[in-house]
Structures are given as structure tokens and as C-alpha cells.
Amino acid sequence: MRDVFEGLPEEKKQRIINVCVEEFALKGYEISSTNSMVKKAGISKGALFSYFGNKKSLFLYLFDFSLERLMNSFDEAKDEAPSDLFERCVWYSLLKMKIYLKEPLLSRLVVSSVTNMPRELEKELQEKIERVQGKYIPQLFDGLNTSNFKEGVDPQKVLELITIFLDGLFDKYLKTYKHRPVEEIFNNMEEVMKEYNEYIEMLKNGVYKS
Amino acid sequence: MRDVFEGLPEEKKQRIINVCVEEFALKGYEISSTNSMVKKAGISKGALFSYFGNKKSLFLYLFDFSLERLMNSFDEAKDEAPSDLFERCVWYSLLKMKIYLKEPLLSRLVVSSVTNMPRELEKELQEKIERVQGKYIPQLFDGLNTSNFKEGVDPQKVLELITIFLDGLFDKYLKTYKHRPVEEIFNNMEEVMKEYNEYIEMLKNGVYKS
């Protein structure tokens, strides 16, 4: 059944994936309409359902597809991970940002359906997420050098502090640039980096007089 | 049109608001059903639509209502704001948490419809959010004492650092306690405060050996 879809000409496959990902990413699972998808993709209702069986399977296919593509981008960059905690976190945060900017729809599909899980998909999505987290999170925070830390500072807590902050910063950027073209963000990357570094400096050395 | 609603007996108005807020807060804009609302509120379909015109207006009314109530809670607490930057931020973050716990449905309605803006409402919501931010954010961070700061540290940036971090921490708590009863959170408040203080300590004095 899904083999039929996989055997389609690449151009057509891509068109269908793009259309459906866009619909799901922008509207969310429940509101998205298979009607609207087939119209935009220029295929028949019957075709879509012969490829994927039903709306739920279609969504899960696209979720897997998106997740894999995003994770591949992570894997490609994995070897460049710096060993210093701060640098590692910054690198990771910027990597997330680059990937989001390179694949905004795939990213949105994954992120929004995880933060706002449709009831019907809860079990399946939960499982997929846990599998990915189990595989990637340990990898990303392995082999970290914490020798620079003050005594009495819990490295785990520091990691959490930085992660929470950088995730928040990431969200802020996303909101800021949501309605602007992608290029503009890339052009401002230098400025973004400068800001990152300022924050990191504060986290490293504190903001109070010693 | 809306005047008719405002002229209703207070008890009936409240009942309608409560029912509709709950529906929207728990299910989201698109999935929520006016049918289910009128049934739960014990009014007729015609009534609801004569009060609010359509689903969209109903939602925007409730959004305004919720936002105002939440902002009033802020205003009431405004005078207790500590003047030290860190204390102010922590106070603000805890205030947000208390308000969320006091009015979970109003808060959820606002927060979830901002993070997950329904297509149809994007413009209007964007505008409302910006108006509120423009009014409240400067107020909240006025008259701060920054005399403890190291030289060369930009107080505005520090503010942003802390705010972003504490908002992220807040979100983490929300997710953690999403499926548990409100009381449990109050009971754990002490532990939460301890964690807050640890993080604040790190932010103040840094995590690297000086």
C-alpha cells in the first residue's frame, strides 16, 4: 500500500509530501483537510487514500518522514560538537535553529504536533518521541568537559539552566522571524551569534560584582 | 449586539463565560463546538449567536475577558514588586505561576491560543498581544536597582536573560504538572522555590571559576 507511494516518480512524491506537510504544519492535524490536500497536490481523493489508507496513517508517515530528515541533519553535524559545555549547548541551539530555518515546515509539523498532541495520535506520537529522545539526547551530552566549573556547582543543573535558556531564546527568535522571509534571518546570523555570546558570557561569569 | 449580553443577569453571564472558556481552553478554537457550549450553558443556539454574532467574535470576546482578568491580577500585585532585578524577576515568575494556578482555564485559553494561533484569528490575536506587551512589560521592569551589577554588563540584557530563562522554567513546570491536580503544585512550592534560588545563584555569580 505505501509501496505504491514510494514507487511514484520523485517529482510527484515530493509534490504530495510538500502539500500535505504544509497543510498539517500550518493547520494542525484535526483542522487539516484531505480534500484540500488532494486539490492542491493535483491528485484524486482515491489516490491519496490508496497511498496511505487513512488520514491518521498519512499524518504518521509525514511525521516519520519529517523526523528522519531533521535527525539526519543532526547526524551530519554530530562530529563538529565542541566538548565544552557552553560551546556544546550554543552549537546545539544554533544547529536547531539552522535546521528549523532550512526546513521550517518539517520542523513545524514535528514541533507543533508534539506540543499540541491530537488525542487520536497521542499514543503513537508519544512512543516515537521517546524513541528519538532515547537515541539522541545521551549522544548530544556525552563527553562534556566540566573542569572549568566552580566548586559546588552541579554540572547537571548548569546543563539544565543553559538548555532552558537557549530553548527559550530559540523560541523568541522563531516568534520574531515568523512572518519574515528566511533570508533575512540568515543575514542577521552574525548579530544572533553576537547576542548568544553575550548571554553565554553572563552565564559563565555571572552578572554580580564578585 | 454585545450590549445584550452585557445586560444579562450576572449569574447567567458568568455561566456562559465559564462554559465557553472551558471549552475553548481545553479543546482549542477549531475543535470547540458551539453546540456543546450552548448545551452545557443551558441557553439556546440563537441566544449565543445573537450575543456574539459568530464563533470568532465569541472567542475574541473571551480572549479579551481572560486577558483583562489576568492583567488585573498583575495590577493588584504590582506594588509588591521588589526593586532588585533578580528578586523582581523571580517575584514576577512566581506571580505568573500563582495566577496560572488560580485561573487555570483563563490562563490556558490565553497561553494556548497565543502559542498555537488559529489561522483565522492570527491578525487579531497578534494585535492584542502586542498592545498588552506594550503596556505591561515596561511597567513591570521600571525602577529597578542595578547597582550590584558588574561593570560592562548591560542591565537590559540581564533582564532578558533572566526573563527568558524563568519563562522557560515556568513552561517546564506547566508540562510537568499538566496532568496532576493543582493542589500538588502548591504543596511542592517549597521545592520549586529552592530550585529557583539555585538557578538564581548561578546567574548572579556565574558557574566558572573566577
Added chain:
Amino acid sequence: MRDVFEGLPEEKKQRIINVCVEEFALKGYEISSTNSMVKKAGISKGALFSYFGNKKSLFLYLFDFSLERLMNSFDEAKDEAPSDLFERCVWYSLLKMKIYLKEPLLSRLVVSSVTNMPRELEKELQEKIERVQGKYIPQLFDGLNTSNFKEGVDPQKVLELITIFLDGLFDKYLKTYKHRPVEEIFNNMEEVMKEYNEYIEMLKNGVYKS
């Protein structure tokens, strides 16, 4: 929900019932189309589903409706039941025929959905049938006079013999007159009666030389 339907003007109720009974009686449950029903009845899709909820409930309502009407006709005639076994059976068979001819669609709906039970309705229909049989069958074969029977003849077996035969004869008439107007059958009633009597004579006294 069904109250709404019951509260409709009698004329409209009848129109809807007639249209839906006809569709179900002639096509059977699965093939019958709610689309086609609403078109023929001149109401909207929404209306039909607000009256009955879904196709299954609609059908069960009409089944109950039909069964009750048919059973009422039986009840009205009950007191005229002869006490002789043969006469009783003939009377019963002719009564069935008269009712079938008076309400051919209601009868067909009931008969055809019992002989050809749609999987989806099996449980419900089975139950209804059993309830009716439990109530009517004992009534119909009560107080029979079997004093005329030869010795060694089991009255129960005779009853079965006659019932099976008369039911078969009934079916034969139905098939014969299926495509002809109802009046024609009424006009031929005399002939039908004659045939019945001939058969009964044979059953009573046998066909072999004694």
C-alpha cells in the same frame, strides 16, 4: 432527539416515514442511502440526522414503527380467531396476507430485514423478534380444539405441518403478485380462499384411499 421528530407536523412525519420505509423495504439496510431519502423527503441531511442520530437508529425506529403497526392489526383481529386448529391456521394465514397487502412496505421492511439480517443490526433485531414472538405466538395458538384428530396423531406436529405449508403458500402468493397492483389480489381473494379450502380438505382427510 427523537422527540423533535415526534413533534413534527403529522404530514411531514408521515412523508419522512413513508420515504424511508420505502427505501429500506425495497433496497435493504446497507444499500439504502440516507442521501436519497432526504432528497425524496424534501428535507436536509442535517434534519434527518438531528431526528435520528444515525442510519442505524433511523432503521431501528422504522423497524419498531412497522412492527407495532403490523402487530396492532393482529391485535384488532385477535378476537375473531376460530378455535379449530385448521380454521385457526387458515384464519391466521389469511390475516397475515391481508395485513401484508394493506401495508406492503411496512411488512417488507420487517420480513426482509429479518430473513436477511444486516450484520450491524443482528443483535438488536434478534432481540426485538424474540420479544414479539414470545408475546404473540403463544396467544395465537392457545385454546385450540384438537378433539377431531385421529388417535396417534401428535397435534404439535400437525400444527407444524400446517404452519409450514401455509407459510409456503403465502410466500408463493407474494411472489406471484409481487409485480401486480394490490387491487388485483383483493379481487382474486375469493379464488385464493377456494384454493386454501381445497388444501385444507386434503390435510384433514388425506389424499390416499383409506
Added chain:
Amino acid sequence: MRDVFEGLPEEKKQRIINVCVEEFALKGYEISSTNSMVKKAGISKGALFSYFGNKKSLFLYLFDFSLERLMNSFDEAKDEAPSDLFERCVWYSLLKMKIYLKEPLLSRLVVSSVTNMPRELEKELQEKIERVQGKYIPQLFDGLNTSNFKEGVDPQKVLELITIFLDGLFDKYLKTYKHRPVEEIFNNMEEVMKEYNEYIEMLKNGVYKS
């Protein structure tokens, strides 16, 4: 068009026929799915439609096929027909039962589509049935010995009486054993025969005191 099908290797033809007969016999015309048939038969959709043109023609082909096979079984047994009316009828009824048990699917296809004629096929099926009845019925009741009959008894009517009764009895058995395995019926054959004989005795000599 159908020649292509007839020219197929016998094994393939049989497989297709078996699969389609089973589907139609168990589900009925309208509910049966050509999709499911081609899957089970291991052929392509195109093939099925190139052999038979459309679903209707496919069904009519299988109906003819089934009818012919069943009628052949009758023909093979024809010479064993007893000449006494009663014996002939009983023989005939048991023959029908044997054939039904030997070819339950072919029989079910024919019987169920005759008792519950799909709208779309009514005309064609009607015609086929009449042709078969016109050919076989006279044959089967030829050369009967009616010398044992009472005077004044119309042999034609007796024949009809017995036929209608035995057909009804047959139906009753079918319903009784509908959900049980075929073997069970064969095992109970003795009991069935006993019941037949009891009824026949009643028909011969009547049930009233002479």
C-alpha cells in the same frame, strides 16, 4: 470478451470462480467487493473487468455457472426418481438437500439472490429462473403414478401441496443448520428422515378421524 476467460488455464478459471462465488454467496451482490475478489484470486483488477466487463456481468456469469452445475446434479439423479408421488417428492426434497450440502456456496449464491433479488439484476434473474423452472419442473413430475389417490382429488393440487410443504421444511432445516458445520447435518440425516416420514404419513392419510 468472455471468450478470453473461457480460454484461461482450467486451474486459474476455477480459482477465480471459487473466489467470486464465495464472496457473492456470503455477502450478497451489492456488499461484495471486486477489490476483495481480485486480491483473493491473485489476479489484477484489469483482468477481472476484461473477462467480464463489469460487476453485474460477472455476477450473472457466476449465477449461470452455479445454476448449471446444480442442474447437472439433478440430471444425474433423474433416473432414480420413484414413480409414487409422495416418494418422488421426498426424493426430490432430499436430493435438493444433498446438493445444497455438496455445493453450499453455489446453492447459496442462487438461492439467496433469488429470494433477495438485487434491484439491478431483477429482470435478468427473473428470466433465468423462469427458463429453468419451465424446463425442469415438468420433467421432474412426469410419469407419476397417482393410482393410490382418492377419487375427487386433483393430483396437480396434491403435488403442489407436497412441494410447498417440503420446500418450507427444507428452508426450516437450512435456517436451523445455518451456523453449524455441514457434517452435523449428515449425522442427523436419520432423524431428518424420520421426521419426513411422519409428515408424509399425515399427508397421505389425513389427520382427522374418518
Added chain:
DNA sequence: TATGAATGAGTTTTCATTCAT
């Protein structure tokens, strides 16, 4: 003003049939 029955375009899904390969 208030009611709630009525509307109909919308949803997901199925399936006999066609036709390019």
C-alpha cells in the same frame, strides 16, 4: 428577545470502472 429546527457545504472514506503502460 429567545428559541431550536433547519440548512448545506464540509468532513473522511470506499469502490466500480478505466486506461496508459
Added chain:
DNA sequence: TATGAATGAAAACTCATTCAT
């Protein structure tokens, strides 16, 4: 000939919105 992907009308059902009462 044979294939099976593609088609699209049709199915059951929903729901925001309207309007006669």
C-alpha cells in the same frame, strides 16, 4: 493480454449559522 494506479461519484455524518415563531 495483463497490470494496477488513478479516478470521482457517492457514502454517512458534522456543525456554524440562520430564521420563522
